Amino acid sequence: MSDGDEDVRSGGSDIRAVDRAAQILALFGPHTPELTAAEAADRLDLNRTTAYRYCTSLVAAGLLERGQTQGSFVPGALLLQLGTFALGRQTVLELAPAHMRELCAVTRLTTVLSLWGSAGPIVSRVEEDSTRTVLVTVRVGTQLTLTSAQAKIFLAHTPDQLRVDRLVGGVPDDRRADLVAEIRGLAGTDRVAMSPDGFGVHAIAAPVFAEHGICAAIALIATDDLLPLDDSSTAATHLRETARALSKAMGAPPRPT
Template sequence: MVEQGQSDIQAVSRMAQILGLFGPDNPELSVSEATERLSLNRTTVHRYLTSMTAAGLLERGSRAASYTPGRLMIQLGAFAIGQRRVVQLAPAHLRDLTQRTAVSAVLSLWGPSGPVVSLVEEDSAHGTIVTVRVGSQLSLDSAQAIAFLAFLPDQLQVDRLLASLPSVQRTGLVGRIATTRETGLSIYPANRRGISVIAAPVFADSGVCATIAAIGTDRMLPSAPDGRPALAVKETAAALTKEMGGTWPDSESAPSS
């Protein structure tokens, strides 16, 4: 008798095998073709294909009883490619931002429940360095989280995340999100330790894909939204957005070129 856990693992493995059949030379597969290549029972293959279609992993193809990758797979693929590409392109932009602001520059990607620090460029030209560890999970009230929450395409996910917070904190974050949508900047003025953060979103053609931030002490990093550091952050995010083939969502918050 197969235990439930083993059955679940087998189901995941078989779905991965089915998805692995698709490629540039095989954009569409019929039930018969999948059955032959997987060496499985036709009824079993058909059941998997039907379930995967219902879940959005596959879609009906142009031929009878055929399937193609679904919108969910295309969305996830574009997201994964965008993440990899933005990490490859970002270092030069982070170095430029560090030179312009004389503080550390950070790139974060969206993780399961918030931003995760992925790249850090420290300002080695000065004795005092404020930095953050790569791999750090940032809280939902961080400047970079707000920059993401303001532009994530799945606003239901945003609502679910905010619903987990105390009402007073949630109200404050909603206001910060609205401001970020208007200005294109998420600013965290100096906290109790005197650390300021200025963040801005980076867009690919599929939507927001990362955030860029400058981090330093309040003396090193004035947080005025119309100040030079804020302008540098926004222009850096815009330059990386352009290189990623993305566009800012509206003209009001978009930096002038």
């Protein structure tokens, strides 16, 4: 049995198998849009049978598809989806700062951009108003709870209902019903989500969309006297307008209000 065969058959080789699969996927690019298992085997010094098994497994996972040429493979729908998602994350981080600075200046409130992590929103950029005597802020890299305004935005707009149900199922019973009702009311719109933290700090958030769906949540945070939990407030209006402008810059189609 070759080393390549052991990669696939051995129960203790999961990490090696993932590494091999990644190496095969990395072979594709502008100059290699299509590839056969034999070509992959030659480039990676793999047994051809083993390379074929990897390719067919990647097809089953949606990461590769059969190419037009017999025996060839091309990037699959899932791989393209993931690539689009990753590109959208990078693009929104490049486009957001100017919009966030303007929103921060006009509202004089801390402005936060969050991206979805493995189990909730991750604070990815913060703009602070330094003119305030009291500054409310949050550190970049903070993972927010599922009852935060930003999390409600993501849960309301993600197309993966099974994931939403699984995540919401972990919320304490006394808060789950209200959370479900709120995210259902937000779904399909660009309305803001709101949340108090119980310590005199309020947050309101709005969705940022790209061409294929939600890509970020933008929020304002401040003390309760400066930021009322009111969907019709001036701050909420500025927030929605900023989210819409950033979504437009991301190539998103118009959405109902």
